[in-house]
Amino acid sequence: MRIRTEHLFFCYEGGRPAVQDISLDIPTGTLTVLCGVNGSGKSTLLRLLADLAQPSSGQILYDHGKKTDYKTAEAVSMVFQQPETQLFAGTVHKDIEYGLMERGVSKEKRTEIIAGALAKTGLAYDEFAGRSPFLLSGGEKRRVCIAGALAVQPGLLILDEPTAGLDPQAAQALLEMVQQLRSSGLTLIIGTHDLDSFLPVADKVIVMKQGAIHYNGPAPALTADPGLLADAGLTPPVYASMGRRAVQHGLLEAVPDNLEELLIGLEKHPLPMPQTDRWPAGTGASARSSAMSPGNQNTKTSEQHSAEYSLKGTWKRDHSPRSSRTERVQTIIRPGNPRLEQNTPRRPGWQGLDPRAKWLGMILGSLVLLGMNTLLPLLLTAGLLAGLAASARISWRRAFRFFRPFLLMFLFLWLLSGLSWSSPDFALGPLSLSYAGLVRGGINVLRFLLLIALGFLFTETTTGAPLREGLEWGIAPLRTLGIRTRNWSLAVSVTLQFVPWILGKLAQLQLALGSRGRRARGVARWSPRQIALIIVPLLILVLGMGDELATAVESRGYDPAKQRTPVYQLRWSRRDTLAALGILAVAAMLWWVARIS
Amino acid sequence: MIRAHNISLSGREGQHRRTVLQGINIHIEPGEWVALTGANGCGKTSLIRSFNGLNTPSGGSLSVAGLDLRLPENRMAVKQHVQLVFQNPEAQTVGSTPFEDIAFGLENRGLERERMIARIHEILQQVGLSHKAEAEASTLSGGERQRLAVGCCLALEAKMIIFDEATSMLDPEGRSDILELAQGLWQAGTTILWVTQRMEELAASPRIAVLGKGQLLYDGSPRSLFYTSELPENLGWLPSPAVRVGKLLQKQGWPLHLLPLTGQDLEELL
Structure with missing residues (x-):
């Protein structure tokens, strides 16, 4: 498939262009390598080419002749860097089948196609089809992802960092597979940092720099000019x-x-052999003497070791062409920040409020909210929370990004609660709804949204340590009952940090799902079917993350039985008393409004 | 620093446990830099986690920093001496800001508050994150998170730091940042165990240990591994460009000690 782009621009919301003025022509059956340092716009360009993001201006033309039956953009498959966020189903077979189902391939044909796609990636169908993709090795997962992308017979395959994190054999096998795919006539675009491996096999190389094309042409002309790669911050092969x-x-x-x-x-033309020994005397000789056959290496004494490895200090001491670490560090340190040098970091505004006051607001607010059964107090609370969010300087975009995943689910619940077969007031298509049900459901939904908003406000204005100490203070009396309160407060503060991480993974999963099937945009990405597909891999990611974090916590010497000295000191000031009184007054007022209305 | 004698380790595989490593003997002296490698799933991670008490060997004797790790009480104490930097940058930030993250380890040590805060700023400066002390952890790049993880090891004043493929998920810049940081620590006396799959990083290490088939297949210098042993070929490794040039030079009669190991060596040949 031939791809042409004309003056592509893409801007993230409110930012400067991530890619600018990209005009490309990629002929059918070629392998194009796309490289550039992080932030050069490489990944954004790949997403645009895969039709997973919409350009701000400019256009992409997919010229696929007459052969393909699919809609144009769906003839592009993309495989992302992390296989963990692209595998969805319980078995390899089902995982690859997803894309085929999306494209309406009949059931009889599917097994054959899946086996063929797996074979192209070097995996035997009989061995792998029934296995869980989540339990495969890194290299195998990557292959399953590629098989899933190939099964739908794309005109263009885009691979983002295909060799990252693979062991040398797996990386080598992947490189060979890529070459085979190219010789089968597939058009390939590969985003990579691994120039040594991929430049020799590339038909064309595109180097990105600050969102624009820095070089576009054959690899030999690029590597022959020493300045070209260096200007873009890349190291030549x-x-x-x-x-x-x-x-x-x-x-x-x-x-x-x-x-x-x-x-x-x-x-x-052999190299001239150096006259003098550049290596420390004795290194080579002892290296020779240690040339033993595998398996019996463990008999050396420490003296031998220290003689043999006396390289310390000679190794790569002058390796870095850049300024040394200390110099670089010096340049990025701000001159003394008085706030930081004080005892406890005390942050301005909302951040500076004692966490206990905020916990009080959180708990009282939740209780009052749960008791609200009418619209008026709920709307009052909504207004109050919006005001608080504004005064805490939380940007609307940030809040929206946080709430987006919940909105469609709540809309769905709302409609569900409005359904009534016995006494419908009106019909919406095939659904019959009642006003009473909609009001009741709406109030419930609003209540839950506000509870989430309250939590959002709390975590946005409180970092982990104060949150933990505030909670620890509150539940400390439970220690007399033998409850390990410290474990609990740590668990809560770490869990709350999960939220932005989960949202990030969710976005990656959606993107991967989009590249496999229909390009869902807007609310379509939050359809129950999409959510159902994403939930299992997300849970697996969360469990894996929990396990790894627990190991990290243990590894850093955390011992619930040992005395800790918290870096954050709880300090109750007059401002906190005022805030607590305010919280009590507002909670009482809202409770009263909820009672009378 | 590490005295592992004939240790065996078992790992989890689905529901049941199986022995992943058997009869491992390895001694690491204080101040050494040792690179450890082996295919995915060969037991590297099980082995290094046993060095800081996260795993317990099922057989043999293991003493780390003079502590006998067969005794349960030493498994907590050893964390004072040996710290790990894990592979996944996202899964090791416990605090919500770099400041709080480094504080976490110090809090566990029971340091007094004034000293703790001074120490945190010192460490943030050392790992080049002073300007991000109060940034949200979720806004840090992979390389910054790994630097922060190194900072957490420094907070505990670890005498030995184990990097468990700590650069494998980073871009080249993040990778060289972490490598430089580790080299700086090594030159200042910290013992480093550098677990990696990358040939260039292996070849640049003064000592290499290779795990495979449940045992230690090699423990020695990079030159003898890449130029006289048949192991790399048997394991199906693709030699790095420097070693491929070196093999040619070897054929042309160059002595072993002049053969290049890294791209840097290669450049120095001309």
Whole structure:
């Protein structure tokens, strides 16, 4: 499939363009390597090409001739860097089947197609089809993702960092697989940092720099010019930098296009052997003496070790072309921040309020909210919370991003509670609804939304440590009952940090799901079916995360039985008393309004 | 620092446990840099977690920083000496800001507050995160999170830091940041165990240990591993470009001690 783009621009909400003025022409059956440092717009461009994001301006033309039956953008498959956020189903078979079902491929044909796609990625159907994709190794997961992308017979396959995190054998096998796919006529675009591996096999290389195209052309012309990659912050492949030096020394005539060419060149024109030993005396000799066969290496004494490994300090001491770590550190440190140098970081405004006052507001607010059965107090509370959020300077965009996942679910619940078959007041398509039910349901839904809003407000204005200490203070009396309160407060504060992480993973899962089937946009991404597909992988991610975090907590010497000295000191000031009184007064008023209305 | 004698380790595989490593002997002296490698699932992680008391060997004797880890009470004490930086940057930030995250380890040590705060700022500066002391953890990049994780090891004044494929999920810049940070610590005397799958990082290490088939297949210098042992070939490793050039030079009669291991060595040849 041939892809052309014309003056593509993409801006994230309110930011400067992430990609700008991209005009490309990628011919059918070619392998294009896309590279650039992080933040160069590489990933954004890949998403635009996969039609997973809409350009702010400009257009993409997919020129697929007559062969494909699919809608244009759906002839593009994309595989993302982390396989964990792209696998959904209980078995490999079902996982790959998803894309086929989305495209209406009949059931009889599916098994054959799935087996074919797995075979292309080097996995045997009989061995893998029934296994859970979540329990495979990293390399195997990556292959299943690619098989899922291939099964739908895409005209274009986009791979983002396909070798990241793979062991050397898996990475090598993946490189070979990519070459096979290319020779089968598939058009490929690969975003990667691994220039040594991918440049030699690329038909064309696109280098991105600050959102724009820095270079677009064949790999040899790129590697022959030392400035091109360096300007974009990239390190040239070893064969190119070595080759260029060899050219300068008159050993080679031209910079080689791959490692093999370099080796052939150096075979014909051997390097001059250095006259002096650059390596510390004895290293080579002892290295030779330690050349033992595998398996019986464990008999050396420590003296031998220290003699053999006396390299310390010589190794890569002058390795970095950049300024040293300390210099770099110095440049980014702000001059003394008086607030930080005080005892406890005391933050302005809402952040600075004692967490106990906020906990009080949170608990009282929740209780009062639960007792509200009419619209008026709920609306009052909503107004109050909105005012508080504004005064805490929480941006609307941030709040919206937080609430978005809940909205459709609540809308659905609301409609559900309005359904009435016995005494309908009006009909909405096939559904018959009653006003009374809608009001009742609406109040319930609003109440829950406000409870979530209260929690959101609390966590947005309180970081983990104060939140933990405030809670710890409140539940400390339970310690006399033998309850490990410290475990509880730690668990709560760590769990609350999960929220932004979960939202991030959710977005990744949705993107991956979108690349497998229909490009769902807007509310369609929150349909019950999409949510049902995402829930299992999300749970697996959350459980894995919980396990890893627990290990990290244990590894850092956390012992619930031991005395800790919290860095955050609870300090109740007059401002906190005023806030607590205010909270009590407002809660009482809202409770009263809820009673009388 | 580490004296592992004939240890066995079992790992979880689904419901049942199986022995993943058997008869492992490895000694690591204070101040050494050792690279550890092996295919995915070979038991690397089980082994290194046993070094800071997160796992217990099912057989053999293991002493770390002079503490016999067969005794349960030492498994908590050893964390004072040996710290881990894990692979996943997202799964090791316990605090909600870098400040609070580093504080967490110090709080566990029971340091007094004034000293703790001064120490936190010192460490943030050391790992280059002073300007982000109060940033939300979720806004940190992968490289910044790993630097923060190193900071947490420093907070506990670890004499040895184990990097469990700590750079594998990072981009090249984040990777070289962490590598530089680790090298700085090593040159200041910290013992480093660097677990990696990357050939360049292996070749640059003064000592390499290779795990496979449930045992230690190799423990020695990089030159003898890449230029005289058949192990890399048997394991199906693709040698790094520097080693491939080195093999050619070896064929042309260069002595072992002149053969290049890293891209840097290679550049110095010309």
